[in-house]
Amino acid sequence: MVLIMADELVKIDHMTKKYDENTIIEDLSLTIHEGEVVVIVGPSGCGKSTLLRCINGLEPIQGGSITFRGESIDGKSKHINEIRQRIGMVFQSYELFPHKTILQNITLAPIMVQKRKKGEVEKEAEELLSRVGLLEKKDSFPRQLSGGQKQRVAIVRALCMHPEVLLFDEVTAALDPEMVREVLEVLLSLAEQGRTMVIVTHEMSFAKAVADRVVFLDHGEIVEEGRPVDFFEHPKTERAQKFLNTFTYDKVEKAK
């Protein structure tokens, strides 16, 4: 029996995730509280994406439990569709629906899944689009947008479902450098609004700015976690120090 506190939104309890015989995540426990921004960092292949996919019930787990407000998250359960409506997810590769316009991309699920009124949903979608500066694109198709614009639409699409927590998986990793900022600014403003978010990113200065808590994952386990100032200025473990060092460059000594 897992005890759930009132402000605990997502509770991962001694979770194990394997692909066949390969253990990707072992005995991981992590709790996301309401209003908290948790940033997950770690080397490539350490299991960050896998962790987010498990939280959304897209991957079965082999041990432990994941709950959302006390309800078990299980991709095979009947309630999963209802739970997923309350968990927003944004993918690295946007995953907009190419055959639908921007507006239809955003309104499809609220109308079909939540049975909301078309007019009301469209009005909200337009409001959200104008907030990210993309209202004039509402009748365009995804292929007509830049990567940064597509990613902002993907965020709006998730927001329009009124999720209680948002999961972001390296949402700027596929973007050209000049577009990274426009997307990260949207995330920063969401954080200011007090939204609960779990963000996987390789943008360390952004992580430092947005996080309430940083979780450092390596080989599928949480090696270190704490406030961003502590983690980035004074990492306690050697693995975290080594990881952070990969983001700084020593001056090149040029031979005269």
Add this chain to the structure above:
Amino acid sequence: MIMSWEIMRAYLPLYAKALLLVLKIGWIGIALAILIGVGCSMIRHFKIPVLQRLVSVYIELFRNTPLLVQLFFLYFGLPKLGLDIDAEVCGALGLALLGGAYMAEAFRSGLEAVEPIQMESALSLGMSRRQAFLHVVLPQAISISVPAFVANIIFLIKETSVFSAISLMDLMFTAKDLIGLYYKTGECLTLLVIFYLIILLPVSIVGSLVERRLRYAGFGD
């Protein structure tokens, strides 16, 4: 070679009749082929036990034997089993079975071309698997398969030229017959080409228009 317009005009009604026959059988056969193809590819896509095996056998069997042989089996074989079959029904059936196997493959590659993460992205918005399949995966798969569908339709119409083997008065039969009777080879062959073009050019043109309209689903970026 000098060709006589008079002769060609005189033959026209016979060709027109053959054209109507090809259109009639072709339309029914192709419509059935699409139904069979979509049905079979769904069975394979959702990995329905037993049926999935049968579908694979059917597809390999019909894709790897000539239409002529299939028609012979239907036309001369079925009566031996006590099933009398009309030549026209036989033609449509043969076309449907051959076409179904090709359409199934075309539609399956369309379904496979839609990245699984599109399904996941729909699921993450709270859609059920059914909703995600119908509204997100299927429309993309269809538009990806359209070029292959059009190519198959053209292929199937061309295959109707073997219908004469089961004594259907198709275009090929008409041409051969007239040549045999009056030796007006040039006129007969010219008309044959013209009539195939009358059927196939519109299919190609409409096909490429549809393709252009649906091209949006071909890529994610």
